[in-house]
Amino acid sequence: MPDHLTGPVLIVGTGLLGTSIGLALRKHGIEVQLSDLSADNLRTASGLGAGTPHTPSAKEPQLVVVAVPPDHLADAISSALDEHPTAWVTDIGSIKSGPLNTIAGHTSVERYCGSHPMAGTQHSGPLTASATLFEGRPWAITPHEATNPTATAVVTELAELTGATPLRFGPEEHDRAVARTSHLPHLMSALVAGRLADAPEGHLALSGPGVRDVTRIAGTDPGMWLQIVPANAAAILELIDQLGADLARLQAAIIADDRDALQQLLANGVAGTLAIPGKHGGPVRPMSSVFVVVPDHPGELARLFADAGHAGVNVEDVHIDHDPGRDLGQVELVVDVSNEETLVASLTARGWTVHQ
Numbered sequence: 001m002p003d004h005l006t007g008p009v010l011i012v013g014t015g016l017l018g019t020s021i022g023l024a025l026r027k028h029g030i031e032v033q034l035s036d037l038s039a040d041n042l043r044t045a046s047g048l049g050a051g052t053p054h055t056p057s058a059k060e061p062q063l064v065v066v067a068v069p070p071d072h073l074a075d076a077i078s079s080a081l082d083e084h085p086t087a088w089v090t091d092i093g094s095i096k097s098g099p100l101n102t103i104a105g106h107t108s109v110e111r112y113c114g115s116h117p118m119a120g121t122q123h124s125g126p127l128t129a130s131a132t133l134f135e136g137r138p139w140a141i142t143p144h145e146a147t148n149p150t151a152t153a154v155v156t157e158l159a160e161l162t163g164a165t166p167l168r169f170g171p172e173e174h175d176r177a178v179a180r181t182s183h184l185p186h187l188m189s190a191l192v193a194g195r196l197a198d199a200p201e202g203h204l205a206l207s208g209p210g211v212r213d214v215t216r217i218a219g220t221d222p223g224m225w226l227q228i229v230p231a232n233a234a235a236i237l238e239l240i241d242q243l244g245a246d247l248a249r250l251q252a253a254i255i256a257d258d259r260d261a262l263q264q265l266l267a268n269g270v271a272g273t274l275a276i277p278g279k280h281g282g283p284v285r286p287m288s289s290v291f292v293v294v295p296d297h298p299g300e301l302a303r304l305f306a307d308a309g310h311a312g313v314n315v316e317d318v319h320i321d322h323d324p325g326r327d328l329g330q331v332e333l334v335v336d337v338s339n340e341e342t343l344v345a346s347l348t349a350r351g352w353t354v355h356q
């Protein structure tokens with residue numbers, strides 16, 4: 001077996017993640033075989049061009065990527081090691097220690113190296129998959145003590161080929177890290193969104209970008225999270241304890257109108273947002289938002305992006321808001337702060353209504 005990624009790659013589980021990995025690998029001409037318990041998802045993924053359904057006569061895979069729901073990871077990794085005795089095996093599940101502990105006694109466990117791309121959306125299933133899902137995102141590579149170094153190298157190459165940035169973590173360290181960066185944020189988003197579900201009539205008409213930013217991920221199908229949370233309970237509970245203490249401090253500060261205490265809690269939040277690394281794991285670059293009023297007609301967004309392109313400005317992020325009751329939308333273009341004035345001048349000259 002070559003010690004770098006040549007394929008074929010067998011993807012087990014053709015949902016959002018599995019199909020996105022297949023699409024990204026096909027762009028590099030790597031042979032991708034697909035399998036799934038759901039014949040519908042398998043058909044959709046292969047129809048989208050993520051690979052071809054795996055058959056018993058298919059060429060032996062060099063690498064198996066297990067992309068099934070968290071509760072089924074250990075069984076699927078173990079089956080992959082049994083059924084493909086010459087293949088390296090990885091999984092891309094959101095938690096690493098539990099599945100590893102279950103398969104630790106497998107006679108071929110050295111062929112397994114866990115991994116976890118920090119990329120996703122609030123949707124599941126193959127239909128919303130994208131070849132570019134992983135671009136610029138971190139991808140944890142989590143070898144265990146007995147992992148063969150070639151398995152680690154091949155899985156690292158998988159992450160790189162999809163455009164992600166591979167980062168090495170031990171499995172337990174990984175689980176503690178994602179409790180903070182993924183699991184707690186998801187649960188808090190769900191709790192804040194839960195306060196909206198029983199809002200008095202009419203109040204939600206005042207939903208601006210703030211509440212949308214905080215609650216987007218709460219819209220995810222709870223199925224995956226019902227499996228992730230118990231699998232990382234200890235690390236999540238430790239953070240909930242800390243957060244509980246913060247909430248008590250916040251409550252006390254508000255009751256006592258203690259501006260200093262309130263300032264400290266808010267400043268901590270600012271420090272937290274600044275600590276998040278930028279794209280590709282680089283330092284955070286200062287960004288600016290340019291808001292553009294866009295008529296709610298076909299083709300207007302394409303025209304706006306083309307005009308931003310003419311200005312020579314790279315749009316780093318986009319958010320779209322609809323103005324309730326009006327035939328207008330507001331598009332927030334997030335750009336490097338050094339490009340803000342150029343973009344505003346260029347879009348204004350081309351007839352757009354722009355706010356900063």
Ligand SMILES: NC(=O)c1ccc[n+]([C@@H]2O[C@H](COP(=O)([O-])OP(=O)(O)OC[C@H]3O[C@@H](n4cnc5c(N)ncnc54)[C@H](O)[C@@H]3O)[C@@H](O)[C@H]2O)c1
Pocket residue numbers: 012013014015016017018035036037038041067068069070072073076092093094095116117118119120121123124125126224
């Ligand atoms: N969605 C995300 O944001 C995200 C991000 C990173 C990692 N992950 C992890 O990736 C994995 C897949 O998540 P997803 O969002 O693609 O889920 P998904 O629900 O979109 O897809 C899961 C797929 O696995 C199939 N499946 C279930 N059990 C199977 C089995 N035993 N054998 C073969 N196929 C099986 C299902 O039919 C489905 O097609 C999960 O372990 C999740 O923790 C998800």
Ligand SMILES: O=C(O)C(=O)C[C@]1(C(=O)O)C=C[C@@H](O)C=C1
Pocket residue numbers: 093094117118119120121122181182183217
């Ligand atoms: O963007 C999103 O929708 C996600 O929540 C993706 C996200 C995360 O960043 O927390 C969710 C769970 C996965 O294990 C990895 C990525």
